[in-house]
Amino acid sequence: MNPAPSVPELDLSACDREPIRTPGSIQPHGFLLSLSSDMVVLQASANLGDWTGRSAQAAVGRPLAEVIGEAAALRLAPELETRLDSRPYYVGTVTAANGRHFDVLAHRWDELTILEFEPTERAAPADFRHLYSLIGDFLKKVDGAESIESLSQLACHHVRSVTGYGRVLVYQFDRDGHGHVVAEAKQDDYASYMGQHFPASDIPAQARQLYALSPIRLIQNANYTPAPLVPNLNPLTGKPNDLSFAVLRSVSPVHLQYMRNMHTLASMSVSLMVKGKLWGIISCHNEDPSPVPFEQRTACEQLAQLLALCIESREDAHELQFRLDVRRIMVSMLAGLSQGNNFIENLSGVFPELLRFARATGAAVVFDERVLTFGDAPEEEDILGLVDWLAVHDHGDVYHTDKLSAEWPAAAKMIRNASGLLAMPISRIHKHYLLWFRPEFVHTIEWAGNPHDKLVQATAAGLPINLSPRTSFAAWRETIHGTSVPWHGGEIELALEFRTALLGIVLERAEQMAELAEELTRSNKELEAFSYSVSHDLRAPLRHIVGFADLLIESAGSENGEQRQRFLKNIKDAARMAGKLVDDLLSFSQMGRASLRPTTVDMKDLVAACIDKLALETRGRNIEWDIAPLPTVYADPTFLHLAMFNLLSNAVKFTGKQDPAVIRIGFEDMPHETIFHVADNGAGFNMDYVHKLFGVFQRLHRMEDFQGTGIGLANVRRIVERHNGRVWADSRQGEGATFSFALPKQVSNN
Structure with missing residues (x-):
């Protein structure tokens, strides 16, 4: 007995590529005419003769009046002179020359005026x-x-x-x-x-x-x-x-x-x-x-x-009520976190509220190698491995998934209590994370037919294989494993707000600790120098939040959804700006305290990593990168990466109006130091104010022209000086700028 012939593999996604917009035909329960601007028939559906007695071939090239009758054409003419768009518009009911009545829809699309005629028993309008x-x-x-x-x-x-x-x-x-x-x-x-x-x-x-x-x-x-x-x-x-x-x-x-x-x-x-x-x-x-x-x-x-x-x-x-409920929990948590001097103990004290906040069953706080857990959380070793994975794959301010094992295979052993993850870093330098876990939600979905049997293959002797949709719609149940309840959009956005508030508390604690450090005098002088700027820059978005929140409350009974959405968008934008200010301040504060961990750094790889990280900002831009062969240096790779990223980010920002933008990265090898240059053809700055350039919250351009917090270059200076180096800049306004920093051939471990 001969074996059955094998069935060729079919591309079952073909139906998603069918030309459904350009089928070349219509349904025959009416007929279609496409007209030129002077009311001449350019196309007709082949069934025209079935409805009017005149063949499609005979109608093409003839005036509309000859095809449907002069009375009918005169009835439609005033309506067709109006400004038609893509949406079919009822232009009336007409009686064709053969006495049949039709409702007529017209629209303008694909450079044609398209008329569609549907038969009706009445001669009067609809x-x-x-x-x-x-x-x-x-x-x-x-x-x-x-x-x-x-x-x-x-x-x-x-x-x-x-x-x-x-x-x-x-x-x-x-x-x-x-x-x-x-x-x-x-x-x-x-x-x-x-x-x-x-x-x-x-x-x-x-x-x-x-x-x-x-x-x-x-x-x-x-x-x-x-x-x-x-x-x-x-x-x-x-x-x-x-x-x-x-x-x-x-x-x-x-x-x-x-x-x-x-x-x-x-x-x-x-x-x-x-x-x-x-x-x-x-x-x-x-x-x-x-x-x-x-x-x-x-x-x-x-x-x-x-x-x-x-x-x-x-x-x-529903969304508003949900956000209000979550926000109440967040306010309660923040009140608890503000008490006492030990931030980690404070966090452990609000663990129950942390679970309620994210509707989670487990939570963990990670500070470097220290792990605090609450509820049904994975083992400490697994959490540390998860944090290592999160740190390598930069997920931004908040990462969330309802199927962790699909994105990180090592999480397969944590499916029971960590199928879902909501994670946020609370430091840009250290492995400090706040993690929420959701358990596996095993559930059954009832499908109308087997969803995996989307298309069936049909063959006939001597005929090619045809594609046919599934034939059964009988209830088919599928049990879903390895996923959690999805994270709500409001939870994710409020987690971002919570992170901003949390970083504010961390910053406050960091400044308190700085009072005990040897840098007290210098820190106080810096605080005095930019206290007014901090007050102004940080209060402005907070005022926006309060003001638009008041407007939102006042409009609670209004039906104007567009206005409410605008208020919410303004609140969100202001909150994000405040959060970025706090983030940048926290980084600046940490720069002065964290210990350097110098090692050999390949500057070529470091610059390439920075450019990759700028991909979102440079998407759609015409940027010419001119990168010299760069040497290796002896420095802390994390700090140096942040300094170079800030310089390249500035170059991208201030060349925003240039096409092409040209950004050059070069170096000079001196006897006792290595000098790096980042040059661009952007807006530049007035050299009369160069002494302000590397100060905190110092901007030489209007906020409306170039967004930013004014902390990036202060971070660059602090990082370079921590390496016993020096930093400077040169520019002509409107002709670009060059930022330079020098690193000694050896660096002490501060």
């Missing part, structure tokens, strides 16, 4: 009175629906009453594109999908993008034969027509088979856009072919817009 009663009834019941699910359920019943379809779902997308049915209204004999999930592959990314652009899509009969456009290419562009906004646009054959497999021959989908993003869709199914007239579709579209506004309002209210 009656939208049904729209008002539908919306009025929905609005009456909105106040009684407190949850998003109950609102969605209400919308399902209203849409079903308008369309007469057998099943209507509200389907919410998650962050991975999977859909979840949150509400349903159906006939008794229809299968229920309530609570089930649909994989992202059912509505691929490009289809979701199209839903965000075009709010409604109707398929009257999944067994239709597409009507191609004649000619098949856009005469003005020479390319396939972009039918993204056409209501008659033909859809993917794979999707039509998907519908038939689902025992659905008619479907309508209406987008739910919340804050400019696709939140979900209202999905309508019918087992038999079923039209939905334009005025009824309009009613459903308007109801979907109302539902989206209600969803946004409920989500905003």
Whole structure:
């Protein structure tokens, strides 16, 4: 017996690359004409003769009046002279020369005026009175629906009453594109999908993008034969027509088979856009072919817009309450951390609040090799390994994941109590971290069919392999392992705020400790020199926070969501600025106290690492890096990296208006020292004020022109001087600047 032939490997992602915007055809329950600016038909759908008696070939190149009748063309002419855009616009109901009546939608896209004609039994214009009663009834019941699910359920019943379809779902997308049915209204004999999930592959990314652009899509009969456009290419562009906004646009054959497999021959989908993003869709199914007239579709579209506004309002209210609750916990923690002189003991004293703050089951504080834990946390050895990994992979101010083992394989042994991690560094120099852990959340998702059986392969003797969507939508359960409950966006943002406040406390403790050090006199002089600047720079964002918070409270009863979002954005921007000031002050303070750990440093690798770290700031910029072959030096690599990064970051910032920006890094090998130069062709500065350049909070440019805290160059000077070196700068205003520092051939360990 011969073995069965092997089935070739198929690319099952092909449906995500189908030309769904340029199918070259329409659904045949209407016809399409594309016009030039002078009302001449440039293209017609091949089914034109079925509706008007005039063939598509005969219509191309003829005036619109000859194709649909002079009376109909005269009826449309005034509407087509208005400024059409991409959104289909109802321009009226016309009677063609053969006596048939059509509702007409028009839009301007792909350099054409596109007319779509849908048959109707009435000669009069569409009656939208049904729209008002539908919306009025929905609005009456909105106040009684407190949850998003109950609102969605209400919308399902209203849409079903308008369309007469057998099943209507509200389907919410998650962050991975999977859909979840949150509400349903159906006939008794229809299968229920309530609570089930649909994989992202059912509505691929490009289809979701199209839903965000075009709010409604109707398929009257999944067994239709597409009507191609004649000619098949856009005469003005020479390319396939972009039918993204056409209501008659033909859809993917794979999707039509998907519908038939689902025992659905008619479907309508209406987008739910919340804050400019696709939140979900209202999905309508019918087992038999079923039209939905334009005025009824309009009613459903308007109801979907109302539902989206209600969803946004409920989500905003929930988000505000959540943030207030978390903020209360944060304020309580900060009060506890401000008491006493031992910061580590203070942290251990607020461990219960730390867990409540992040809804975690375990927490840890790491100070170099010292680890304090609370709750259900991993072993000390595993936590130290995690911190080493975090330190090597710079994750910014806050790192979070709900599947740690997927990003750090060594975490596989910590899945039970550390599947989720929220981590933040509380020092830029040392391995000081605050960590929160969430346990594995083993849960079962009920899918509408096996999500891993997205497409099936079908063969026939002597025929090539075809691609077909899955055939089963029976409930299929999947148990998810190795993940935690996801971190809420509000938790992450408030963790950033907490970090800012925490660093403020750390800075305060650091300054208290500095009073006991030998540098007391010099520290006091520096504090006196820039105390006014600190007061001004740090109070300004705090005033913004207080002011806009007051405005937010005053507008609590307002329906102006855009204004509230602007207040929240201003509060967040001010908080971030205050946090950066505190961060930079903390680094400056630490520079004077931390011990140097000199070793051989390859300056070529150090500069390359700094440039990599600047990737986000330089993205999209035209920067020419001229880097000389650099030597090795004997210095503390962490401190020297920070000094060089500050100089290169300054060069990138002050060349922001140059195209190209030119940044040169060179060196001079002297008998007793090595001199490095960082030169740029940027804004430069006035040499009359060069004596202020390396002072704390000293800026030689307006804050509006170049953002910054004024601490970076002070850090450079302190680092170089700690190495017994020297630093200086030279410039011509408007012609660039050169910053130089010299390191001795040997350095003492301070």
